[in-house]
Amino acid sequence: MLQGRTILVTGAARGLGAQIAHTLARHGARLILADIAEEAGRRTAGTLGADFLRVDLGDPRSVAALGREVGQIADGRLHGLVNNGAIATGIGGIAFDEIEIESWDAVMRVNVRGTWLMTRAAAPLLKASGSGRVVNIASDTALWGAPRLMSYVASKGAVIAMTRSLARELGPDRIGVTAVAPGILTTESTGYVPEARHRLYAEGRAVPGPQGPEEITEAIAFLLTEGALTLTGQTLPLNNGFVFN
Known part of the structure; x- marks a missing residue:
């Protein structure tokens, strides 16, 4: 499905x-993985035979440097970008008027500005491929208005809005831009989420129970194919029916 396509995945450690990286590799993609967590990222890349580059999405210079390095590795052409890198603070426990300004700014800097900067850096390489695809990882919290999670919800709502705008700006170059909006997934990255929040999702899904990341990555892989262009601008809530879009 992805043979001959070079894809960059951020937050891939x-x-x-x-x-996502494992699924894309299984479908034949050539992968470039990026993350701020260098040791874990290199381990993941090593298991897949992928290239790894360190990036700090909160630092514009780091993102620009990543774009240049990707261009060198990929010979100036990139077929896909998965904007997965993000941070979350205070899930399930901080009211909107308790959020510290520094925390709010950090979330916006990485999740919103970082997504924009990463797409900007990759855009020339995506254009050169003739069939570039961008998949932004949003969150269904922005679709149902999850409480006590304002900074994260706002950042992912911005990602959805940017997806629509980027789809129109990049469409003339036949670059498709979509977003996916998963709910809480059972990974090592969500162990800190309060049990009540996990239970809310498990009981509220149309297909009840927990949801693992492997359940949504096939859909992400499809969105990176040449055939997914007709879905540009759309946000897919990949959450087993917790939210209908």
């Missing part, structure tokens, strides 16, 4: 990002 562990959790959902690592699972």
Whole structure:
């Protein structure tokens, strides 16, 4: 499905990002993985025969440098970008008027500005491929308005809005831009989420029970194919029916 396509995945060291990488590799993609967690990222890349590059999505210079390095590795052409890198603070426990400004700014810097900067850095390489695809990892919290999670919800809502705008700006170059909005997944990255929040999702899904990252990565793989262009601008809530879009 992805043979001959070079794809960059951010936030790929562990959790959902690592699972995405494994699925894309199984479908034949040539992978470039990026993360701020260098040791874990190199381990993941090593198991897949992928390239690894360190990036700090909160630092514009680091993102620009990553873009240049990717261009060198990929010979100036990139077929896919998965904007998975993100941070979350205070899940399930901080009211909107308790959020510290520094925490709010950190979430926006990585999740919103980082997604924009990463797409900007990759855009020339995606254009050169003639069939570039961008998949932004949003969250269904932005679709149902999850409480006590304002900074994260706002950041993922911005990612959804950016997806729509980028789809229109990049469409003339035949670059498709989509977003996926999963709920809480059972990974090592979500162990800190309060049990009540996990239970809310498990009991509220149309298909009840927990949801692992491997359940959504096949859909992400499809969105990176040449045939997915007709879905550009759309947000897919991959959450087993917790939210209908």
